[in-house]
Amino acid sequence: RPAVAGGRVIGRGDGSPPIRTLVAHIRPDNAASLALFGRAGFHAAGEGSVHGALCRVFERPVPRPAPRVVAIVQARLGSTRLPGKVLLPLGAYPVLGHVMRRVARAASVDRVVLATTTHPADDPLIDLADREGWSVVRGSVEDVLDRYMTAARAHDADLVVRITSDCPLIDPEVVDEVVAASLDEAWDFTANTIEPRTYPRGLDTEVISRTALARAWAE
Secondary structure, three states, X not given: OOEEEOOEEEOXXXXXXXXXXXXXXXXXXXXXXXXXXXXXXXXXXXXXXXXXXXXXXXXXXXXXXXXXXXXXXXXXXXXXXXXXXXXXXXXOEEHHHHHHHHHHOOOOOOEEXXXXXXXXXXXXXXXXXXXXXXXXXXXXXXOHHHHHXXXXXHOOOOEEEEEEOOOOOOOHHHHHHHHHHHHHHOOOEEEOOOOOOXXXXXXXXXXXXXXXXXXXXXX
């Protein structure tokens, strides 16, 4: 049962469903408890009784925890038009290095994950990730959606930000704007790539809820 101590709500932490509303029944003459629950953000919700004793009822909604936002950068070395393009040098870093660093600057993103394949040809990406300390997940060679689902599960994502690895000028502020729109509207899918396009190519950002991603993966 949740309790309030020093104006701070203590959760139950036993794995049961999350608490949505806290309700307090306080005797009218219990000034100390009335003051304590007032400081804890409870508001009056009428009168009631407990074991026949008159009491005042106070309620406080429990805010849901902020969703965990995980950016997944998909990369492989099997490009046919420009083989190995994500490892080509661009200034001080390879192309992929710029992408990973810039996405990590997005304030809304909790974790950036490199998602690549289990094909041996992509081992150099793992070597780079190890050197740079990046989180990395390996998955299906052919099924990109399955690769995303694997990464989302591995890092407990509530929202997945899809970023391609050949966009070294990806803008962290644009990423934040797309994530904010997704959160504000609670959309399953949010993107700046929907036609007619208003953002230049290279700033492509797509956000999908874990629920919608799982549904698409299952179907």
